[in-house]
Amino acid sequence: MSSDTDTVPTPAPPTRRRRVDLGTFGLVGPPVVWLVVFFVVPVIIAGAFSVGILAFFQDEAAFSLDGWIDFLDGSAYLHLFWKSARMSLIVSVIAVLLAYPVAYFMALCAPKRKYVLLLMIIAPFFVSYFLRLLAMKVILGDQGVINSLAYWLGLRDPDDPIPALIYSQPAVIITLVFVYVPLVALPIFVVLENLDRRLLEAATDLGASRLTAFRAVTLPLSLPGVLAGFIFVFVPTLGEYFTPLLVGGTGGFMFGNSIADLYGPSLDWQTGSVLSIFLLAVIALLMVLFGLAGRFLAFRSAPTG
């Protein structure tokens, strides 16, 4: 089959060879089929539920856009979506603000041990989403670490725990920042580490103060990393489920929780599917926008001339 062996040993893209082996289809096929069957098809089925083609009781199935119209027409779920989106936005902004100086320190001020420091920051994220949630619940609870410390020191009365420390919107926001912030530091670190420091020297030589150099050089060049970090938090928290469940109470209830409720106790699979597909559509749209923004930032910071 593959007799087109070229004898010229020029470094060329790996495309130049066609070898007799598994074949490209044999390589790409299994993972793609897996994702199509267990990822794309389920989403399509959820889409079918959202327009009534499929239904929980199959004899009630009939095409209808009612689920979508009800949802988009100022429903409580749509309000909940905006509330969740606002919470995600707050979490993402706080996470970026906290992670930026940390990444800056690791990338530009700690030349020797920076990978050790990076591993120290990143490792908790990979290790334990749920364990760290548990830790926050133990800390924020009415009988938890902070409150009991306050009782013990006589700062508060045991019948009067600090309000909104748990089961509230701020509790969800603090916990989400705690859970996701390591992930934001990573992309910011990467762009800052690749920053050409001669640009900073040039700026200083031309009389710019460090602050001016930061504003004119470092900050703009690091924006792609900031954007990536922002996405790493904003997108997953939009559909957050367990954090509100554990520390949110009624005030911290989020969009993801109502999706779960609609499929579980409420048995309203159609509305549940509408909410799911809507969330996916929003995320797809965001990814396109972020992609464009990323391209714009990369273009603007590319060396010209």
Added chain:
Amino acid sequence: MDTAISARGKWFLRAFFAFFVFFLYAPLLLLVMFSFNDADVPSFPLSGFTTDAYEQFASNEVLKASVLTSIKVSSIASFAAVGLGLLAAIALVRRQFLAKGAVVALLLSPLVIPYIVFAIALLILFSQIDRLPGIAFPLSIWTLVIGHVVILLPAVILILVPRLERIDVRLEEAAHDLGAGWVRTFRSITLPLIWPALLSAFLIAFVFSFDEIVLASFVAGDATTFPLYLFSQLRFPTLLPQVIAVAVIVFAVSMIVIVLTEIGRRVVERRLQIELDPAKYPAGAE
């Protein structure tokens, strides 16, 4: 003069960094502390040192069963994800094919789907399959494994692709020109070079799957994984110290696994690269 930061700024950043690390680790250290506290609820004042919680864990059969279930799910899912991910990574790095961009987008798309949406969609899929006449497809650890493979796959691919890119394609071509088939080429060239990355992908996937709870709570059926067990115990405050003790053990083990993997991978890869091409990879270069 340091152009990036002034001396005072550096001092400030160092303090901020220390605060940040404290923010990340303090809650976990508090968990450790309270796991040794001699009380039923984790609260101040501390009432004495005890290892009761750890001893109770050793005799809690349900808890141990849940850990075993999780180990089973995580190892099978990670193994499958690394296998599929390796195929995909080889194709992405070594081949050009039709609609490659679309395939990349598909392979990475599970990264951005909210787990709750994916969990529900999978649940619907399985219930629809189960509903087909003549097919029984109950929720079990296997349905959970299926879901975990989907969410682990992009992570595995992202770990393997950069490593594969650093393997000189000419090595594989030389083997091929010398008459080795693809199996032989893979076994004697690619595999020895990629195994540290495969191992680190497997371990990271394992740790990630071990901790996953959203999919587990929707598509695992009656199977109780370790995070699900922890979650169910939160309602019984008296069991909390014990739950915390196990959580601490798991956290410590996972942390050690991740850190050792990362260090080991760096050491092994550097050695392999130096052996292969001492000129291109001078000692000390990453």
